[in-house]
Amino acid sequence: MNAIVFDNVSKHYGDVLAVDDLSLAIEPGKTVALLGPNGAGKSTSINLLLGLLAPTHGTVSIHGRNPAQAVRDGELGAMLQDGALLPELSVKELVELVRRLYPDPLGLDEVLQLADLTGLADRRAGRLSGGQAQRVRFALAVAGAPRILLLDEPTAAMDVESRLRFWAGMHDYAAGGRTVLFATHYLEEADEHSDRVIVIARGKVAADGTAAEIKAGAGGQAVRFVIGEQPTAGLDTLPGVSAVEVGAGVATLHTSDVDATLAGLYRGTTLDVRDVRLSGADLEAAFLAITRES
């Protein structure tokens, strides 16, 4: 049985169609990224899973149950975008509070370790940094040992170190055969931390596959370099190049084959090329490519 199923789900807020006839199924044990720009419908989808919102049409199910039942059974843990922490309670007290709500929670020490909060157990929530508070939200999401973990843009407000610690904890938690669905608008996060990426745009699935498949569909990579005032004619015919942008003395070549493009640039032209940089397709380009296709 699937862990999560959306069956022709739509959600309207008045005139706004936030989720548009969405159908998808997620197998148990997978870590899945829900990747999309702001306003794509990620939070709405997660709130539908939690039963915080009801679909306008269609059904959402969790291990074959409706969201309310799944929440009652302690199947779901969640880290929401705007979850407040009671400022007067310590980290330990907050975790204990949540542990008591679940039938078969993780041990306190295990929760603190997963979220890398052992050294902060007695700190009051009101005195935590933004990144530490986010890690407490993660601790509260896993405290009940839910089989399904929902994380809505979990790394927002985290510094680099908190991010590293957070992802390590997430992978430890997922390794126990649990299902994780996390929303993000960073292609890199989806790439690095998931088994499967579901791209949503305007409430619909725009692409679905492994990160490598998504990136291949997103038009590959970009080669960027300083070109100054030299003529740019012919750049668009270099091997692999699908599009060229030039501005402020910098040329950007979108390519499906970086090696071939660079070889063509150095061997096939007489341009004096400086400060060459490579980058993955950015999300903007990815969405254009993906939504053009679909």
Ligand SMILES: Nc1ncnc2c1ncn2[C@@H]1O[C@H](COP(=O)(O)OP(=O)(O)O)[C@@H](O)[C@H]1O
């Ligand atoms: N409570 C609300 N009332 C009206 N419109 C909303 C509400 N919440 C979200 N929306 C709209 O629904 C769409 C999807 O929002 P959301 O699910 O928050 O997207 P995401 O999490 O991907 O940024 C957006 O157009 C947003 O403006």
Ligand SMILES: [Mg+2]
């Ligand atoms: Mg959101």
